[in-house]
Amino acid sequence: MSEHLNSPKIKPRVTHFSSGPCAKRPGWSVTNLQNACVGRSHRSEDGRAKLAEVIERSKEILGVPADYRLGIVPASDTGAVEMALWSLLGQRPLDILAWENFGQEWVKDVVDELKLPDIRLMKAPYGSLPNLDEVDFSHDVVFLWNGTTSGVRVPNGDWIKDDRQGLTICDATSAVFAMDVPWDKLDVLTYSWQKVLGGEAQHGVLVLSPRAVERLESYQPAWPIPKLFRLTKKDKLIEGIFKGDTINTPSMLCVEDALDGLRWAESIGGLPGLIRRSEANLKAIADWVEQSNWADFLAEKPETRSCTSICLKIVDSWFTSLSPEEQAKCAKKVAKLLEKQEVAYDIAYYRAAPPGLRIWGGATVATEDIEALLPWLDWAYATVKAELTSVARCL
């Protein structure tokens, strides 16, 4: 390792920058969970009250319209998305958008598993979005609000038609609580707890518009629906799911932690406060990128840059002249070095994305910590570059 590069003096106070599970909220302690309804039935009055409280507080903070349903479902965001795909698709043609790994996962579901006959796959490479103007809203539409592995988000919902005939199904797990989502444009929205509010993982959240409910009550897919995904009984929505009667047993410890995150969100000004914190993190990184001679956003257009999963690519000509394997090795070494220095954990790029770094900027991350991290990124890159250059010279 090169000795001559002086490391910055200040380290981030909190060094958790993972894109999921994400940093706990400032001041979090396990003692905040002492009122958890553990060892009790989730169907008891107390258990149900906790679950209902999560539902009510979530709806309130997110501004979910009164006629939309919000329910806690099994298997995290994946469970919530697959429940929607399995329960709703097949009645109409489908436009599915994919511009990074998770969008691709949902493509596999509809192509390989559900084997839908009439699909338009709208793909874009890492860094960009498919052409949103080409989406046909007489079809059902599946898309992500924020691509966690490329750091590319849709800029807004203006491209979604108000008079659509199909349903819009949106995986918004790394967007909600950090970005404004226009509820009138969305028929199904899903997320999990371990992202922007830093909750414990395992449970998913499914939000349904009245149009989505109407589809559920009037359409029966051709394939079997396992109990875990079942949202209707005798062609009627199981309303209890949206009041706290979960399909199967939830963790009451996770429920308490979700409540802790929601209360914190309220204490910092609700959704506007959360968005402000996350956007400030993006701004701190954008200011640094502006003067950086080696890093840039993976997102090509500024209006598509995510404020949560902030993905950077390396543009230094020394780096770009390396082979793909060497680039991957170099980017991983930068992340590893910062971990070893106890400066930043889990900021390596997603394995299928172009080599670079991914820094979580959701609301639980303090901007001071991002600011403290940035000089370390310069130091780590310069250190790794010097090391790899000297190794190459010796060969």
Ligand SMILES: Cc1ncc(COP(=O)(O)O)c(C=O)c1O
């Ligand atoms: C956009 C997106 N969809 C789905 C998932 C999977 O989420 P979960 O692990 O909550 O099922 C993730 C996880 O990072 C994600 O970022």
